[in-house]
Amino acid sequence: MKRIITACVNNYSGVLNRVTGVLNRRQFNIESISVGPTEATSISRITIVLNVASLFEAEQVTKQLNKQIDVIKVSDITDEPHVERELALIKLNTPAATRAELLSVMEPFRANIIDVGAKTVVVQVTGTSEKIDAFVDVVRAYGIKQMARTGVTGFLRSSK
Amino acid sequence: MIEATKSENGSQLLLRTLKKQGVEMIFGYPGGAVLPLYDALYDGGIPHILARHEQGALHAAEGYAKVTGKPGVVIVTSGPGATNAITGIADAMSDSLPLVVFTGQVATPGIGKDAFQEADVMGLTMPITKNNYQVRDSKDLPRMINEAFQIATTGRKGPVVIDLPKDISLVKISEKYQETVDLPSYQPTVEPNTLQIQKMMTALAAAKKPVILAGAGVIHGEASTELLVFAEKYNVPIVNTLLGLGTISSVHELFLGMGGMHGSYTANMALTECDLLLNIGSRFDDRLASAPKDFAPNATIVHIDIDPAEIGKVIETAIPIVADAKAALKKALNTPITPPDTQEWRQQNKARKAQYPFSYDRENTDEIKPQKVIEIIGKLTNGEAIIVTDVGQHQMWTAQFYPFRYAHQLVTSGGLGTMGYGIPAGIGAKLGAPEKEVVVIVGDGGFQMTNQELAILNEYGVDLKIIILNNQSLGMVRQWQEKFHNERRSESVFRTQPDFVKMAEAYQIKGSRLANPATLEQELTTIFAEKGPALIEVLVSTTEHVLPMIAPGSPNDQMIGVVNR
Ligand SMILES: Cc1ncc(C[n+]2csc(CCOP(=O)(O)OP(=O)(O)O)c2C)c(N)n1
Numbered sequence: 228m229k230r231i232i233t234a235c236v237n238n239y240s241g242v243l244n245r246v247t248g249v250l251n252r253r254q255f256n257i258e259s260i261s262v263g264p265t266e267a268t269s270i271s272r273i274t275i276v277l278n279v280a281s282l283f284e285a286e287q288v289t290k291q292l293n294k295q296i297d298v299i300k301v302s303d304i305t306d307e308p309h310v311e312r313e314l315a316l317i318k319l320n321t322p323a324a325t326r327a328e329l330l331s332v333m334e335p336f337r338a339n340i341i342d343v344g345a346k347t348v349v350v351q352v353t354g355t356s357e358k359i360d361a362f363v364d365v366v367r368a369y370g371i372k373q374m375a376r377t378g379v380t381g382f383l384r385s386s387k
Numbered sequence: 388m389i390e391a392t393k394s395e396n397g398s399q400l401l402l403r404t405l406k407k408q409g410v411e412m413i414f415g416y417p418g419g420a421v422l423p424l425y426d427a428l429y430d431g432g433i434p435h436i437l438a439r440h441e442q443g444a445l446h447a448a449e450g451y452a453k454v455t456g457k458p459g460v461v462i463v464t465s466g467p468g469a470t471n472a473i474t475g476i477a478d479a480m481s482d483s484l485p486l487v488v489f490t491g492q493v494a495t496p497g498i499g500k501d502a503f504q505e506a507d508v509m510g511l512t513m514p515i516t517k518n519n520y521q522v523r524d525s526k527d528l529p530r531m532i533n534e535a536f537q538i539a540t541t542g543r544k545g546p547v548v549i550d551l552p553k554d555i556s557l558v559k560i561s562e563k564y565q566e567t568v569d570l571p572s573y574q575p576t577v578e579p580n581t582l583q584i585q586k587m588m589t590a591l592a593a594a595k596k597p598v599i600l601a602g603a604g605v606i607h608g609e610a611s612t613e614l615l616v617f618a619e620k621y622n623v624p625i626v627n628t629l630l631g632l633g634t635i636s637s638v639h640e641l642f643l644g645m646g647g648m649h650g651s652y653t654a655n656m657a658l659t660e661c662d663l664l665l666n667i668g669s670r671f672d673d674r675l676a677s678a679p680k681d682f683a684p685n686a687t688i689v690h691i692d693i694d695p696a697e698i699g700k701v702i703e704t705a706i707p708i709v710a711d712a713k714a715a716l717k718k719a720l721n722t723p724i725t726p727p728d729t730q731e732w733r734q735q736n737k738a739r740k741a742q743y744p745f746s747y748d749r750e751n752t753d754e755i756k757p758q759k760v761i762e763i764i765g766k767l768t769n770g771e772a773i774i775v776t777d778v779g780q781h782q783m784w785t786a787q788f789y790p791f792r793y794a795h796q797l798v799t800s801g802g803l804g805t806m807g808y809g810i811p812a813g814i815g816a817k818l819g820a821p822e823k824e825v826v827v828i829v830g831d832g833g834f835q836m837t838n839q840e841l842a843i844l845n846e847y848g849v850d851l852k853i854i855i856l857n858n859q860s861l862g863m864v865r866q867w868q869e870k871f872h873n874e875r876r877s878e879s880v881f882r883t884q885p886d887f888v889k890m891a892e893a894y895q896i897k898g899s900r901l902a903n904p905a906t907l908e909q910e911l912t913t914i915f916a917e918k919g920p921a922l923i924e925v926l927v928s929t930t931e932h933v934l935p936m937i938a939p940g941s942p943n944d945q946m947i948g949v950v951n952r
Contacts, residue, residue, distance in 0.1 A: 237572065241509055241521075248514055283699070290696040296518040296538060299572040 230285045230305045234273045237297040249291050259378030274380045311381030314353045320370035321348045336362045388563040397525035397556040398427035404532045410460050414444040418464025420491025423556040439839040443811035445475020449484050450815030453798045458485040458539050465491040466504030477515040479546040481802025485539040486546040494554040508550045517545030525555045526564035534568045542575025543694040579710035584718045586706050587689045592724040594663035596732045597623045603630035604668015608712035611794040617716050622729045626654040628669045633796040647675035648937050649783040652743040655943040666690045668712045671701040681942035691715045745787040746950045755904045757856045757927040761788035763908050767915045772824040773816050777809030777833035780862035783933040785828050807836030817849045831857040841894040844920040855924045866932045891922035902926040
C-alpha cells in the first residue's frame with residue numbers, strides 16, 4: 228500500500244542521508260522522495276512516498292524517523308485531508324503534423340508545452356501522481372524520448 | 388553568548404567544556420589529527436587512559452559507563468583510529484550505553500579529497516550512533532559538546548560522535564560562542580500517560596498469572612528499587628533479560644531467572660504461560676523471543692519503554708507505555724488496586740524452580756566443569772563482585788550460574804555480542820568502580836582479540852581478576868556446529884594456543900594455570916585472597932555445551948536439554 232509521509236527536518240547537511248539510511252536499513256521501498264525549503268529557513272520538508280505491506284509498517288517508519296535527533300516532526304498524511312502535487316517534464320517525439328492533436332490531448336490535463344524543437348517538444352504536467360501516470364499513458368504513443376518526475380510533495384489542507 | 392578569551396584554541400575550549408561536564412577520565416589513543424587535542428591534554432586537568440588499541444578504549448569507556456551510569460568519553464584519531472573505534476560504537480548503540488566519542492578528522496580543506504588518514508566518519512557512524520556531529524566552526528564546539536552529552540545520557544541512552552577537523556581544534560577562538568544546548572526537536576518522553584498506567588493496573592488487578600520481564604531499561608533508569616517494591620507489593624514474579632540481570636537479586640523468591648535462548652526453564656515457561664506480561668525496558672530481542680508469533684501466547688502485553696520505536700516493533704502490544712522505567716513504576720505504585728491473587732501461580736513457579744535448576748554433570752570429577760568455576764567465583768565473591776564477560780559459552784554460563792545481586796553488576800556485550808569486549812570493559816568497570824571487586828570471565832578465543840590491554844593493568848594499577856575458561860575452542864561456535872551442523876567443527880577448534888601464563892608474566896601480572904578439578908576451589912580461594920591483578924587460566928572441559936537451549940526460531944517452551952532434578 229502506498230503511503231505519503233512528510234518529515235520536517237533541521238536543514239543541516241547529512242540529515243537527508245540519515246532519513247534515507249533509516250528507510251534503507253529497515254528495507255522500506257522508497258517510491259519517491261523530494262526535499263525543499265519551508266517557510267522557516269532552518270527547516271526543510273521531506274516528502275516520502277513509500278510502498279509498505281501494512282499500516283503497522285507505516286507506523287514503524289514514522290517512529291523510526293521521529294527518533295532521529297534532527298527530525299522535528301513526521302506525519303503520515305495519506306488518510307488525512309491533504310494537498311499533494313508532482314511535476315513531470317516529458318520530451319515527446321512530435322513531427323509537426325502531430326502537434327495539433329497533442330495539444331488537444333494535453334488540454335484536459337492542463338499540461339503545457341515549455342520547449343519546442345525540430346522533432347520534439349517538452350511538456351510539463353503537474354498534479355497527483357495518478358494524474359501524471361494517466362497522462363504518461365496517453366502520450367506514450369507519441370514516443371517518450373525523456374522523462375523527469377519530481378516525486379510528490381504535499382502537506383495537510385487548511386482547516387475549514 | 389559568551390565572550391571568547393582570545394587566547395584559547397579549539398582543543399583547549401573542548402577540554403574546558405568537558406571539565407564543566409564533570410568528565411573524570413578520558414579513554415583514548417593519539418594520532419596526527421588529534422595532536423592539538425593531546426597537546427591541550429598535556430597540561431592536565433582530566434586523566435587520560437592510554438589504551439593499546441582504539442577498540443580497547445571504546446570498550447573500556449563502555450565498561451565505565453555501564454557501572455557508573457555516567458557517559459564514557461573517548462578520543463581517537465582520524466581514519467584508522469576512527470575505523471578501529473567502530474566496533475565499540477556499534478556495541479554501545481546496541482546496548483544503549485552513553486558515550487561521547489571524539490574522532491579526529493583531517494583539516495577542513497582536505498575533507499572529501501581522500502587526504503592522508505581520512506575516513507568518512509560521519510557516513511560510517513551515522514547508523515551506529517544516536518547522533519553525530521562534524522564541527523565546521525570552532526565556536527560551535529561548546530554547544531555541540533553539551534548537546535552530545537545531553538543526547539547520550541537522556542532518553543534511550545547511546546553513543547554520540549563528534550568529528551573534529553584538525554584545523555578547528557587548532558584555531559584560536561575569537562568570536563562569541565554559545566554553551567547552551569539547542570535541541571527543540573529532541574524531547575524524550577519521561578512521564579507515562581496516566582490513563583495507560585491505569586489500564587496496566589486494571590489488567591494487573593485482574594491477572595492470575597502475571598509476570599514482569601525486566602530488561603536493561605530498568606538499570607539505565609535506576610529503577611531497580613521501584614521494581615522490587617512493585618513486584619513485592621503485587622506479588623509478581625520477575626524474569627530478567629541478559630542485560631537486565633541484577634535488577635533483582637537472584638536469591639529473591641520472586642526471581643525466576645533469565646529468559647530466552649539459554650535462560651531457565653522456569654523463566655521461559657512463565658513467559659509462555661503468563662496471562663499478563665509487563666515488559667519493563669526490554670526490547671524483545673530475538674535471543675529472548677526468537678519466535679515472536681508464539682511469544683507469550685496467552686498474555687496481555689504491556690510494554691514500558693522510553694523509546695517509542697521499540698513498542699510494537701517485535702511483539703504486538705495491548706498496552707503501550709512510553710516512559711522512563713522509574714517514572715512509570717512510581718506512577719504505577721501511586722495507582723492503588725487490589726493486589727491480584729497470585730499465590731497458586733507463584734507456587735507453580737517455585738516448584739518448577741526447585742525441579743529444574745540450571746544443572747551440569749556435578750558427579751564428573753575427571754575434568755573441570757566451566758559451570759563449577761563460575762559457582763566457585765560466585766561463592767568467593769559472595770555474589771557481590773562486578774562481573775564482566777566476553778562473548779560465548781562462558782558468557783552464558785556466567786549469566787546462569789553467577790548469583791547476581793544488584794543493578795549495574797553485570798558488564799557484558801548483549802546486543803552486538805562483541806568478542807574482545809571483556810578485558811577492556813573490565814578495565815573500564817574497575818576504573819569506574821575502584822571500590823568494587825571486579826572479575827573478568829573470558830574465553831580463550833575472545834581473550835586473544837584484545838589481550839593487548841593487559842598492559843594497562845599495571846600501568847594504572849587496575850586490580851582485576853581475569854579468568855580464562857580455556858576449552859581449546861571457539862566454544863559457542865563449536866556447540867552450534869555440534870548441534871546444528873552434524874558435528875562438523877569447521878575452524879572452531881584451536882590447533883595451537885599461546886602460553887597464557889607467560890603472556891601474563893610478559894605484562895608483569897601474576898599468572899596461574901589451573902587444571903586439577905580436585906584442587907580448583909582451594910587454588911582459586913588462594914588467588915582471590917591476594918590483592919593485585921591476576922590472570923587465571925582454567926583448563927575446562929572441551930566438550931561442554933550451554934544448556935538448556937531454545938533452538939533459533941523455536942518458541943520459548945520448546946527448550947532442549949532441560950534436566951529434571
Ligand atoms: C568479534 C566477533 N567475532 C566472531 C564472533 C562469533 N562468535 C560468537 S561466540 C564465538 C566463540 C567464542 O569463543 P571463546 O572466546 O573461546 O569463548 P567460549 O564460547 O569458548 O566460551 C564466536 C567466534 C563474535 N561474537 N564476535
